[in-house]
Amino acid sequence: MNQEQRKLNVGLAQMLCGGVIMDVTNKDQAKIAEDAGACSVMALEKIPSDIRRDGGVARMSDPELVLEIKDAVSIPVMAKVRIGHFVEAQILQELGIDFIDESEVLTPADESNHIDKWKFRSPFVCGATDLGELLRRVAEGASMIRTKGEAGTGNIVEGIRHLRTITRELKLLTQIDDSELFAEAKRLKAPIDFVRNIAETGKLPVPNFAAGGVATPADAAMLMQLGAESVFVGSGIFRSSDPAKFARAIVEATTHFNDPSIILKVSRDLGVPMPSITMESLAEHQKMQHRGW
Amino acid sequence: MIIGVLALQGGFALHLEKLHALNIETKRVVCEDDLKELHGLIIPGGESSTILRTAQSGLLQAIKEFAHSRPVWGVCAGCVLIASEVVNPEQMSLGLLDITVRRNAYGAQNESFIRRIDFGSPLGGDFECIFIRAPRITHVGKNETTVATDRDDPVMVENKLHMATTFHPELSDKLDFHRYFLRKIAM
Numbered sequence: 489m490n491q492e493q494r495k496l497n498v499g500l501a502q503m504l505c506g507g508v509i510m511d512v513t514n515k516d517q518a519k520i521a522e523d524a525g526a527c528s529v530m531a532l533e534k535i536p537s538d539i540r541r542d543g544g545v546a547r548m549s550d551p552e553l554v555l556e557i558k559d560a561v562s563i564p565v566m567a568k569v570r571i572g573h574f575v576e577a578q579i580l581q582e583l584g585i586d587f588i589d590e591s592e593v594l595t596p597a598d599e600s601n602h603i604d605k606w607k608f609r610s611p612f613v614c615g616a617t618d619l620g621e622l623l624r625r626v627a628e629g630a631s632m633i634r635t636k637g638e639a640g641t642g643n644i645v646e647g648i649r650h651l652r653t654i655t656r657e658l659k660l661l662t663q664i665d666d667s668e669l670f671a672e673a674k675r676l677k678a679p680i681d682f683v684r685n686i687a688e689t690g691k692l693p694v695p696n697f698a699a700g701g702v703a704t705p706a707d708a709a710m711l712m713q714l715g716a717e718s719v720f721v722g723s724g725i726f727r728s729s730d731p732a733k734f735a736r737a738i739v740e741a742t743t744h745f746n747d748p749s750i751i752l753k754v755s756r757d758l759g760v761p762m763p764s765i766t767m768e769s770l771a772e773h774q775k776m777q778h779r780g781w
Numbered sequence: 782m783i784i785g786v787l788a789l790q791g792g793f794a795l796h797l798e799k800l801h802a803l804n805i806e807t808k809r810v811v812c813e814d815d816l817k818e819l820h821g822l823i824i825p826g827g828e829s830s831t832i833l834r835t836a837q838s839g840l841l842q843a844i845k846e847f848a849h850s851r852p853v854w855g856v857c858a859g860c861v862l863i864a865s866e867v868v869n870p871e872q873m874s875l876g877l878l879d880i881t882v883r884r885n886a887y888g889a890q891n892e893s894f895i896r897r898i899d900f901g902s903p904l905g906g907d908f909e910c911i912f913i914r915a916p917r918i919t920h921v922g923k924n925e926t927t928v929a930t931d932r933d934d935p936v937m938v939e940n941k942l943h944m945a946t947t948f949h950p951e952l953s954d955k956l957d958f959h960r961y962f963l964r965k966i967a968m
Contacts, residue, residue: 492895496893496911503828503858503914504791504827506788522830525834527790562884564828565889584889586914587890743835747811
């Protein structure tokens with residue numbers, strides 16, 4: 489990826505703003521997502537809550553499945569690779585995927601290195617829990633960031649924590665004295681040039697979306713009100729009692745995130761959200777957000 | 782002068798930034814009422830199918846009526862939405878410009894590209910144009926003007942009131958295309 493390609497890739501991330509990206513596991517689900525107004529779909533074999541339940545090593549999906557989903561819809565299609573697994577990424581790039589998610593939801597393939605995303609033409613989205621992690625991923629070439637949250641739990645608390653942390657750390661950079669930026673870069677473990685750029689512009693270098701634990705239209709609207717530019721929904725749609733209705737409701741709540749009358753309307757008589765998990769019931773090693781660094 | 786930017790989904794924030802840089806008052810448009818008092822409307826890039834599905838009943842009709850007397854600029858997905866005919870797949874559109882548009886005509890993201898294109902006298906020179914999963918204008922009606930082409934494909938088409946670009950001027954650091962659109966309002 490040269491600077492020209494980077495412009496195209498961050499540009500695509502910009503075009504996905506204000507929308508909902510939905511996890512889908514087959515072409516019928518992909519059509520339901522598109523018809524509900526999803527701006528993109530994430531093609532995968534198992535949604536996060538099933539990955540969590542089944543255990544074992546979670547890998548990139550079968551390319552055949554990804555192609556089938558790609559053929560079924562006109563919106564951009566994303567797919568996940570394991571953290572550090574650059575060959576899975578090469579496969580997805582070869583297949584012509586629109587966005588590659590280097591995702592903590594799958595089992596990491598490398599304990600110390602994320603993918604060098606500058607080596608790819610295709611854009612990457614990566615998860616982050618704080619500003620330092622966000623900037624390390626951007627330095628590696630990510631064109632879009634999403635909060636990690638805690639996928640497959642139907643519990644928004646971690647996604648909110650990550651989003652608020654990123655926003656607070658960003659605001660801090662715009663307030664502190666220039667001479668303090670070096671120490672802050674050290675604390676964040678982030679490149680000083682990126683830190684300085686945020687201090688000057690007050691903006692992140694790439695769009696920041698929210699993911700992990702979205703189960704209701706209210707969850708999606710809350711993330712948007714807190715400054716997320718789009719929302720990823722994993723298990724929240726196809727593990728609910730009425731996926732088409734939930735999908736539509738979450739899209740409407742994301743579009744009209746500042747209008748409680750619309751969020752109320754779409755939240756009424758919605759049915760049962762996905763099964764959920766409290767954070768206290770998860771051991772630290774069961775938390776996906778700790779994958780990656 | 783107040784310019785609206787349709788803010789249902791897509792790259793609307795970048796257009797608002799460009800208009801602010803030109804000291805223009807702006808409004809995010811998400812429902813019919815937001816169109817009141819506007820002098821022009823930009824329909825931004827994004828996913829046209831998503832924008833269609835998130836537009837509440839009445840908003841699209843209201844934009845059509847708005848466009849009888851006030852300028853609309855469709856960018857990428859916006860170009861798809863203001864066309865008279867859309868293919869790949871066929872979908873509903875507003876018919877503000879007599880053009881046929883093919884969605885995702887160049888392919889997926891790996892086929893997105895940047896090209897320097899000459900816009901001649903109307904814009905005074907050549908510009909770096911950013912095409913992202915771009916649509917292709919495959920037919921231009923005889924009453925519309927093709928402002929610029931790239932390898933025979935029209936990339937900017939206009940009539941007296943409206944204009945469409947298949948690329949993204951809001952992703953560049955230039956303000957020329959936004960200024961050009963504002964001239965349609967002054968006329």
